[in-house]
Amino acid sequence: MPGLNRRSYADAVEVLAAGDKDLARIVERFGAPSLVSRPSGFATLVSIIFEQQVSLASAKATFDKVALLLPEFTEHRYLELSDETLRTAGVSRQKIRYTRLVAEAILEGALPIRSLARKSDAQVRELLTAITGLGNWTADVYLMIALRRPDLWPIGDLALVKAVVSVKRLGDKPDAHTLEQLGERYRPYRSVATSIFWRHYLHS
Known part of the structure; x- marks a missing residue:
């Protein structure tokens, strides 16, 4: 199963920013996130x-x-x-x-x-x-x-949830269904969208 590389990752950031003004603002303000990769094993x-x-x-x-x-x-x-x-x-x-x-x-x-x-x-x-x-x-x-898969949306991650609530101005903490539905708009690059939201979280 193919994983992301630096070029495909950068392309995905551009696609996501072009399709979502909130993600575009994060990238414009804090810069594009780098591809995070560790050796598998x-x-x-x-x-x-x-x-x-x-x-x-x-x-x-x-x-x-x-x-x-x-x-x-x-x-x-x-x-x-x-x-x-x-x-x-x-x-x-x-x-x-x-x-x-x-x-x-x-x-x-x-x-x-x-x-x-x-x-x-x-x-x-x-x-x-x-x-x-x-x-x-x-x-x-x-x-x-580790495997650099492009389409993961880890809704159990607290940093992602907090960033989504802040960026999308959701008010109360959304339930799992709401988070899943929101993530659908970022297919097939939900992993990259997650990294952009994480970037917001780390800088906020």
Whole structure:
């Protein structure tokens, strides 16, 4: 399944800005967002799990501490770390469990993480969310930043919701159906629209 590259991403930003005056204002005011990309694989999935319900800075600090404990960030090496060692690095008990389950799923073949790029968004989501602790948000973010898929709309992301409410002047927090319907106008580049809304959130 093809992912975005810098050129197609920039083209998508132009298309979205031309079709939505609110997105155009964000791009004009703050500049076009850059394509955010991380290597696909276990380490990136762990970093996204660490980002669940905490700030990006806090998650990165924890990830960096764990990475220093490993000669290489692989599922084999990760499972060799004790729970106590991971807790000392700042990993919560829940996230220790979730990340261990991911490592085990990869090693057992239940999560073929190295071939996810060849699968559809729906197939990737099904494989990831089958693992305890990995919900739609985690799957969406992995699809967006590791596989660079163009059409994800992670309505479970608080930053996206806050930005949409502000930019679209929605007043109260919209329900899931309202958010889904709003996102339809940005197909087939909802991932890029999300990045533009995130840019508004980060600068507001």
